[in-house]
Amino acid sequence: MxxxxxxxxxxxxxxxxxxxxxxxxxxxxxxxxxxxxxxxxxxxxxxxxxxxxxxxxxxxxxxxxxxxxxxxxxxxxxxxxxxxxxxxxxxxxxxxxxxxxxxxxxxxxxxxxxxxxxxxxxxxxxxxxxxxxxxxxxxxxxxxxxxxxxxxxxxxxxxxxxxxxxxxxxxxxxxxxxxxxxxxxxxxxxxxxxxxxSHSIDYAGTVLIALTLAPLILAMSRGSAWGWASVATLGCLALSVASAFAFVAVERRVSVPLLDLALLRNRVLVGSTIAILIGAGTINALMYLVSLYFQNPDALGFSPLQAGLATLPATAGLVAIAPFVPKLAARIGGRQLVAVGFLLSGAGFALVGLVDPDWRYGRFLLPLVAVAVGMGLSNGPASSASTACVPENQVGSASGVSNMARYVGASVATALAATIYGTVIADRTAQGLPASDAMASGLGAASWVMAGISFAGFLAAFLMGRRYREAQGTLGDAAAAAAAHTHTLPTTASGTVTGTATETSPV
The missing domain is CATH 1.20.1250.20 (MFS general substrate transporter like domains)
Incomplete structure (x- = not known):
């Protein structure tokens, strides 16, 4: 809190x-x-x-x-x-x-x-x-x-x-x-x-976070048009890397840093934060992709209302699975549930990657549900672990790290998905393919990348390790699991870790 x-x-x-x-x-x-x-x-x-x-x-x-x-x-x-x-x-x-x-x-x-x-x-x-x-x-x-x-x-x-x-x-x-x-x-x-x-505010860290992300996203968005080896693209990437190094240097010196770098020695927090970043990134990328594909006249041609209804299985599925997540995590282990969730989400994205121009909405329903349930299974335990693996006086800092990661994941993954989607569509159209085929190719290519990122989340689950306390499965824990794809909330496991329960070995 x-x-x-x-x-x-x-x-x-x-x-x-x-x-x-x-x-x-x-x-x-x-x-x-x-x-x-x-x-x-x-x-x-x-x-x-x-x-x-x-x-x-x-x-x-x-x-x-x-x-x-x-x-x-x-x-x-x-x-x-x-x-x-x-x-x-x-x-x-x-x-x-x-x-x-x-x-x-x-x-x-x-x-x-x-x-x-x-x-x-x-x-x-x-x-x-x-x-x-x-x-x-x-x-x-x-x-x-x-x-x-x-x-x-x-x-x-x-x-x-x-x-x-x-x-x-x-x-x-x-x-x-x-x-x-x-x-x-x-x-x-x-x-x-x-x-x-302390009245010290890390304004420099705030600016450097933006200077790290903005050029990176600009390079991903415009790299295809500029040329990936162009001065503009390489300059953006260089500015992003330089800003990241400057951010680390600033955080080491300010009295109240935006990111306490000592927290990065906590293996559980690092693993759970990566899982949160990947989960937030891929679900936001999915919503971006299917919203455009469903409404495009050369694809499904849905109205905005129809598209909103069509995405409901993905959005509502995250909430519907939440009441069961804390008790499942307590029974089989949080990192195991995170791993299962990412495998399921990755499988859902892989199914979307097989999209064909002839697909109607019914073919998307199972993949959307798979991604939603997978995200629901992984988000809650990862979010809970991020605040359960630190002492009570660091819960606020740990939740801040995971909330920042959620925004970072959403911005980078959506930009990546948008770039792949648009680039593939343009390439296929230039090759003379019908618009419907080009659209399907773009969606399929972006979905395969999101599948690969989701499977990387499976590895993040093992990075989390075992040394943190699981939530008890109360109603409050269920609410925290439901909100986990938008914000990290403390659970009954938060701030209760002492002694050997906090893993602080180098990552």
Whole structure:
């Protein structure tokens, strides 16, 4: 749980309502956007390859800001920073809804990445300090359930709104909900800070995270057009590598680092973080790919509403499997369940890799369910292990590492999938293949890469080792498992590791 301060005098019910509603709308917005991309493309005249920055840019900024925003809340006031996040979210929604160009949408989504990560980080902190004991566990569990429901319902909600209001409707409604959250927060939430925390904020680390990811994603997105050995591509990669080294150097010197490099000696945390990165990356890549393929007239030709319904087995499957995950992990072992989950997800992606232009939706149903169930099996135990393998005073830092990894995975894997998909389609079209064949080839190639990455997650499960405590399988643990593909929440295993239960040998 976030540290600092005694429970406030806030009306806990109001805090719960404001934070749960805000996390629901943020996660629904995030997952809905991929469904909107074809409609935004048609309306603005911007190709979907460029519009992938509306997805990857959001995650890129979120990765840079998720830990820093929590630190800002601890120092300057959680309510104040939470309100600032909501205000930025409203502004970004209005900017996107009024945009007549793809550039405006992308800029709005970059702002939204900072806003969303701030709302999630500070909202959970506010909720934690407003409650004690069992009430705190219940409140955080409800917050996790709201996050899971929002993420699962987002694509369907996006599809419905495109049909009824146009793609702009999602952002107008989200802006209105965020304003309601601001009013609720003003009326019911008391200010809180962490009086014991240093006022030092690692702004340099935040900038360097962005400078590491942005050139890398730009190189992956434009490398095919520029040439993979071109000065532009190699320059982007060099800047990314240099920024990564600079980030490590900065983290070694600042008093309160964005990433405590000592945590990287914890083999369990490293393994679970890699698993979280891979899981978040591949599921976001899948949603991007199938949203475009399902709606393309040369593929399935679905409407946005039909596409939202068609992706429901993948999004809802993650939530549906969650109640069973903690008890399964306690019975057979968390790392074993992570390994099984990635094998199942990899198999699902491999099945999609066999796609043929003649496939109808029924052929996609089993692979989508396989990926969803696999992700559900791996996400929960990996997230739980990331906070169970450290002492209580490091739980916040460990959850910050895994949450950053989630954003990094989403941005990089989606960019990679978009690049492969677009490049293969262009190559096959240039070879004279029909559009339907080119589309299927692009989806198949990207899916095979995601299958390979998923199978790499199987290896990450063994890197995790055995030295951490499994969650007990309570209702709160189930909520944490359901929310694990969006945010890391502590479980009944968190902060209970002592002595030899924490593995700190070099990786």
């Amino acid at each position: 976030p540290g600092g301060g005694a429970p406030t005098a806030s009306r806990a019910g109001g805090v719960l309502a404001a934070t749960c509603l805000s996390t629901l709308v943020v996660n629904a917005n995030t997952s809905a956007v991929t469904i909107l991309l074809p409609a935004i493309s048609a309306d603005t005249g911007t190709d979907v390859t460029t519009l992938q920055w509306a997805v990857t840019g959001y995650s890129l900024v979120g990765a840079a800001c998720i830990i820093t925003s929590g630190s800002l809340g601890d120092v300057f006031g959680r309510k104040r920073v939470f309100q600032l996040g909501l205000l930025l979210f409203v502004a970004s929604c209005i900017l996107i809804a009024l945009s007549t160009s793809g550039a405006g949408v992308i800029v709005g989504r970059l702002i939204q990445g900072a806003a969303g990560s701030t709302i999630l980080a500070c909202g959970l902190s506010l909720l934690s300090v407003a409650n004690e004991g069992e009430a705190q566990l219940r409140a955080v569990s409800l917050w996790g359930a709201a996050a899971a429901v929002g993420a699962a319902a987002g694509p369907l909600l996006g599809g419905v709104l495109v049909e009824l209001t146009g793609w702009q409707g999602l952002f107008w409604i989200d802006a209105g909900v965020a304003v309601v959250c601001m009013v609720m927060t003003y009326a019911t939430v008391a200010e809180s800070r962490d009086p014991n925390r």
